[in-house]
Amino acid sequence: MIGRLLVFLGGLLVVALFAALLGPMFVDWTDFRKDFEDQASRILGKKVTVHGEVNARLLPFPSVTLHDVTVGPDSEGAPLVTVSRFSLDAELAPFLSGEARIFDMRIEEPKARIRLLADGTLDWLRGSSAEIPARTVVLEKVHVTGGEIEFIDQQSGRTRKVSGLDAEMTAASLAGPWTADGTAVVDGEAGGFHLASQQPNPATGAIPLKLRLDPGNRPFSLDLEGDLSLAEGKPIYKGRFQGQWRDAYVEKVPNDRKPVPAPRAKGEFELTNERIVVPAYRLELAEADNPYVITGEAKLDTGAKPEFLLTAEGQQVDVNRLANDGGQGKTGRNAAGSVRQRLNLLIAMAAEIPVPTVPGRANLKLPAIVAGDTVLRDIQIDIRPAGTGWTVERAAAVLPGRTQVEARGKLTLIGSPSFSGDLLVASTQPSGLASWVSGVVDPAIRQLKSAGFSAAVNLTPDIQRFEKLELAIGEAHLNGRLERQSVNGQPATLSVDLSGNEIDLDAARALGALIVGDDLDNGVFAQRIATRMKVGKLVAYGVESHEVDTIFTLDSGSVSVERLNIGDVAGASIRASGSASGSLLDYTGKAQIAFQSADPTPFLTMAAAQLPPHPALAWLVKSAPWYADANMQAAVSLGDAGGSGLTAKFSGTANGSTITADYAVDDIADFTGTAALKMNATLENPETQILLGQAGLDPLPTGTGVAGRLSLDVSDQGGEAADVALRFTSAGTEATASGQVSLDIADFLAGAGKVSVTSDDLEPFLMSAGVAMPAVGGGLPTQFSADVKLADRKALFDRIEATLDGNALSGDLSLDLSGQPKIEGQLKAGRADLAWLAETVLGPVSDPATGKLSQEALPARVSEPDLDIALEVGNFSSGIIDPVIGLSAKLRRSGGELILDDVTGGWLGGTLTGRLMVANADGTGLYQSRITLAGGDLADALPAQQEGGQAAATGRFDFDLVAEGSGKTVSELLGSTNGSGSLKVGALTVSKLNLGLLPQVLEAAGGIKGDITEDKVKAIAAGLIDAGPGLFQNVVVPFNMTGGVMRIQNVTLESQSAKLDGEARLNVIDGTMDGTVHIAFDAGDDALAGAEPGIRLAYAGEIGAPARQLDVGDLTNFLSLRAFERERRRVEALQSNVLEKQRLRREVVLHRYREDERQKAEAERARAAEEARQKAEAERLAAEEAARRAAQAATEGASTPTGQPLGDGTFTTPEMPVSPDEKVTRDSLPPAKPLQFESLPGVN
Structure with a gap:
């Protein structure tokens, strides 16, 4: 603002010079130089001297050229104004009428000195009064080039300078109105200006003035409109201002979107020599009809007591609306990818804000700023100018991710930017902060509930120092210091000293990436690092370590570990120290490592997950439980032979085994596979079972009771295959495997060799290894040999010749380990057992204690290789009656399912065919069988009788059976x-x-006597x-x-x-x-x-x-x-005799009865006949009598009634109706004699 005022005052000075130059037009031309100096001095009120040439002409138009003109001197004797060359061309006709019309004026290299005195007045205004003929001079075109103005402020002791002043001006009269357009540099700040003035107010003497300032390096323009006046000799410019962002600085928007108005400000101002006061201003953003408004006041006092003040308060600002881009959402996120980039961007923006050179303060307070999906809340900034920067009394804001940021200290912007003070950053949602900063969220940050730090910081481009550092990352709380230096382009150094309860390096690295960007690794690991750390828990790459205490340094490819103590990492403790230096192709160094673990399984599992995959490492993880109570030491040496080789010696104990190993490779940086390698390792243990587990097998928890020794020798001279020899020795047992195999990861152990086993009794070792064998307990003398080829995770066993307890085996088998292990081929055996085959799927079939079917639950899954074998067995025990002789079948097993298919053989004197399937589906057993026997002999199938040894039955038979069952135990399986x-x-x-x-x-x-x-x-x-x-x-x-x-x-x-x-x-x-x-x-x-x-x-x-x-x-x-019937017939004969006699007796009685009845009937008949006769006779007699009496009556005249009885009252008995000629004798019957049955006993 002061610079723009100086431009205006310089314009006034030019006006005075114009008047001085026009003065000669009113004087006598005979003594032109002297008269010009006198008239100009009178007009300007200052001494005017022309030191150079004076050229003048009248025709064709008046023209004057002056060289080396000075005005002054000032209070110190120096000229107020000097002009290198001054010329003008005037029109002649107006001049003759008393008016001076200058149509072209050129002022070259004018230099002015304006001094502000201690009392606030201008020394230019002191002295004689000017007599400017303001209304008689017209300036049509004025050119000013190369002007300079020096403004000396004796109140503040500062000097301002305007240089490079170029202007084009016009004036209707010297009193105005004036217009001017030009450019100038004010204290190094280039810009353009435009002014327009009116004639002074006759009453107040104030000059209405409009001034437009366009700073070249600033994104805004400023319009001032007010009255310029003098009060007690002090100039005052007072009015209203309006500022606006220039179009060149407004973000370009697509044609399909409405352009957003540039930010704009307006308010009142008062400008004096001593201060600039803005009592109130209004800053508007976004749409004109609904703007965001920020209001406040401003003050810049450059007087005796310099002071600066700026306050700003506003409503919530939505940057989306400001950019007319409310629909962008997350796509509107700032493209900056790290905190460092955002800080650099913020510092660059802050550096463009001029720092007042006077004391003061600035206060900014906004409730929120919304930009896309970003919301900055509770923004409050209280700062004071401090020379090259600002003193931050308080700067606070809530960033995305509920991140509270507070800062207090000294912010330097001019020169090398820096900040020194207290800094606090605390986020309760780190994932939100990461999403805002970089647009992506590291999984390690997503798991954090909070993160932040507080420290006394000193941040410069070369040094970033954090003292009194308190760091919180999730549950981790650390204290200490951190310092990073990178001076003059030298490699950066990083010093870290932290201690606390825990630290998550993955989260710390992710947070560090937010700060420095994607080049974290390149920016950190290429530096010199010195670290001291002691934490209760360290999490790195998903691995937890406890009680970690370390001191180490990294410097230009060299590393020195003074101390690395880890109390617990995956159940192991580690102590290490050592150093290494050189390049990748020429490293030298030594290290000592001590390792202890009660159970190294978790540690080796963790190591396998972190290291590149290797079959040997996977084998070690599988065998880890057998290395319990490990106590190992290692001495590692790099470059002993002057090259890039490595040697290591291991010694210690694990689970009772004494372990020694030597490893040497002549080039650790070999990437072509030509490095020579040698290794030998020996394990000895009093219990062979442990050695089998350490060798990678899975033995059962039953000991063998004998000691063993396991040795491995590997020699690789950089060829395609390495010589490998593995030997196991124990009491009466020796097993060897030797050959040439590849050690490359792609075809690890591919090669060929021989395998042989000789043992007096292999049974204890097989049982310990979990291999089920029939006839356990009787010993298993073994001779075994085979040629072995390994390739593509397949093992081919050719020319197998073996004898197991007298059971001869031969054949060719292949073991495919590319997926589920699978054995294929053909095998001939002298004998085999169905129960043993079933046990490979179902587990133990019978209870060893009772001999009965097992009641134990089936195992969830018996892990055994798949099988596809053409099997021939001389004697196959099925567990049912006699064995099958000459069995041939396809033996298949897959996914817990065992199948004997295409079974043929001789059984029970006949031919057996069929199929059998036994399966175990996660603890549920299942079997299906189909058996057909043709031409079997019952004499072979049935047991012989005790007496005579004769079979219970004989005959040829055919038999067929289809059956299935399921169950959770073997007993339940067969029982169903x-x-x-x-x-x-x-x-x-x-x-x-x-x-x-x-x-x-x-x-x-x-012959049975008595009852049957x-x-x-x-x-x-x-x-x-x-x-x-x-x-x-x-x-x-x-x-x-x-x-x-x-x-x-x-x-x-x-x-x-x-x-x-x-x-x-x-x-x-x-x-x-x-x-x-x-x-x-x-x-x-x-x-x-x-x-x-x-x-x-x-x-x-x-x-x-x-x-x-x-x-x-x-x-x-x-x-x-039958006996009853016989007795019944005898009794029935007796009964028939008795019945016959009874019948005869009944007949005699009947005859007697009938005779008695006949006699009675005869007597009754005779009596009835007699009675009838007598009655008839009586009736006859009565009839005769009646007739007689009738006749008599007729004769006598019926004097007496008929039918009356006789006089004595009696009736006459009639005669029997028997004719006399029948000669019936009516005498009494003779007495009857009784019947006699003398021949029937009991009848009489």
Whole structure:
């Protein structure tokens, strides 16, 4: 503002010079130089002297040229104004009328000195008064070039300088109005200006003045409008101002979007020699109809007591609206990718703000700034100018991620930017802060709940120092200091001294990347680093270490570890020290490392996850549990031979093993595989089982009780294959493997060699290694040899020759380890066991303690290789009756499923074919079987009888069975068996089943005395049932199985003399059975209705030797009934005789009864006849009498009634109606004689 005022005052000085130059037009031209000096001095009120040439002409137009003109002197005797060359051209006609019209004026290199006196007045205004003929001079065009103005402020002791002043001016009169356009440099600040003035106010003398300032390096322009006046000799410019961002600095927007108005400000101002005062201003942003407004006041006092003041308060600012880009969202994020870049951008913007050279303060307070998805809240800045920068009394803001930032100290912007003071950064949502800074969120930051630091900092481009550092990263709290230096382009040095409870290096690196950007690794690891750190917990690359204490330095490729103590990293403690220097191709150094761990499994697992994958490392991780109680030391040396080789010596103990190893490689930087390598390692342990585990096997937790020694020798001369020899020795056992194999990661261990095993008893080692073998406990002398080829994770075992406890094995096998291990090939064996094969899938089949089927739950999965083997076995034990002879089958196993397919062989005198599948699906067992036997011999299938060694039955048979089952245990698996099948016999002979015993029984039963009882009958039948065979033809016995029980039902067999009905139940779980056979004998002529001769045989007990019970109830009933019938017939004969006699007696009685009745009837008949006769006779007589009487009456005249009885009252008895000629004698009957049955006893 002062500079722009000086430009205006310089313009006034030029006006005075113009007046001095125009003065000669009103004087006599005869003494032009002297008259010019006198008139100019009178007009300007200052002494004017022309030291150079004076050229003047009148025609064709008046023209004057002056050289080396001075005005002054000032209070110190120096000229106020000097002009190197001054010329003007005037029009002649107006001049003749008394008006001076200058159409072209040129002022070259004018220099002015304006002094502000201690009392605030200008020395220019002191002295004689000017008499400027203001209204008679017209300036059409004035050119000023190369002007300079020096403003000397005696109040503040400062001097301001305007240089490079070039202007084009016009004036209707010297009193105005004036217009001027030009450029100048004020104290090094270039810019342009435009002024327009009116004529002074006659009443106040104030000059209305409009002034426009365009600073060249500033993004704004300023318009001033007010009155310029003098008060007590002091100039005052007072009015209103308006500032606006220039279009060149406004962000360009696409054509389809409405342009955003530039920021603009307006307010009141008062400008004097001593101060600039803005009582109130209003800054508007965004749309004109709905702007964001910031208001405040400003003051710059350059007087005796310099003072600076700026306040700003506003509402929430939405930068999206300011940029008319509200729809951009996250795409509107600043492209800066780190805190350092944002700080550099912020510092660059702050450096463009001029720093007042006077004391004062500035206060900024905004509730929020919204930019895209970014919200800056509670912004408050309290600063004071401090020479080359600012004193920050308080700067605070809430950044994205709920990040509180507070700063206090000295901010230097001019020259080398720096900040020295207190700095606090605290974020309760670090992921939000990271997203705002870089646009991406590191997973390590995403897991942090809080992060921040506070420190006394000194930040410069060369040094970044953090003293009294308190660092919080999540749960980690650290104290100490940190300093980074990079002076004069030298490699940066980093000094770190921290201690605390824990630190997460992954999170710290992620936060560091936010600060320095993506080049963190290049910016840190290429520096010299000195670190001292002691923390309770260190997390790096996902690994936790506890009780870490270290001091180390890195310097130009060299490293020195004075101390590295780790109390616990994945269950191990490590102590290390050493140093190394040189380049990658020429390193030298030594290191001592001590390692202790009760269980190194977690440590080795962690190491394998961090290191590049290698098969040897994977093997070591698998074997890690067998290296318990490890206590190892290592001495490492680099470049002993003057090259880039490495040697290491290891010694120590682990799980009772004494371990020694030497390793040497002549070039650790070899990337072509030509480096020579040698290694030998020896492990000795009093328990071989531990050595097997340390060698990479998975032995069972059962010891062998013998000591062992394991040695490995590797020699690689940089060729394609290395010579490798592995040897295991123990009491009576030696195993060797040797050959040439590759050590490259791509085809690790690919090569060829030989394997041999010789052992007096290999069984303890196989059992310890978890290999199940049949006939455990009897020892296993072993001879084994084979040629081995390894390639593409496949092992080919050719020409296998082995003898295992006399069981000869031969064949060719291949082991594929590219995925699920798989064994393929062909194998011949002298003998094999089905139970052993099943155990590879189901685990133990039987309980060793009881010998019964195992009740233990099946293992979730028995990890065994897949199989696809063409198997030939001379003697295959199926566990059922006799073994299979000459078995051939396809043996397959995959995914817990074992299959014997295409089975053929000789069994029970016949030909066996079929298929068997046994599976284990995560602890659930399943089996399916299909068995067909053709032409079997029952004599081979059934056990022989005790007496005589005769088979229980004979005959050729066919047998088929389809069955399946499932369960959680072996017992449950077989107990759930379901299936069906049949047994077919063409001619069946049962050795002890006499079906023709009935006649013999009947004969023997005839001699039974007394009652016939079952005991008496059983004694007879038991001696006869085994006396002969039973013969049957075309026997078919179907059966089914449910729940492990075979059921035979409704079986009927017939022979010439008997019929058999039977059923049976065979329990395959406990090997027991029960069944019954009912034999119904053909009785022929001895058959009886209501009773059949038969016996019932009940079998129960073990399937191979069941107990027989004889039930003769039916036979006893038959015999009893037969005896009863015989007795019945005898009794019936006796009863018939008795009944006959009784009949005869009844007939005699009947005859007697009938005779008595006849006689009674005869007597009754005679009596009735007599009575009838008498009645008839009486009736006749009565009739006769009546007739007689009628006649008499008729004759006598019926004097007496008829029908009256006789006078004496009696009736006359009629005569019997018997004719006399019948000669009936009516005498009494003779007395009857009784009947006599002398021949029937008991009848009389």
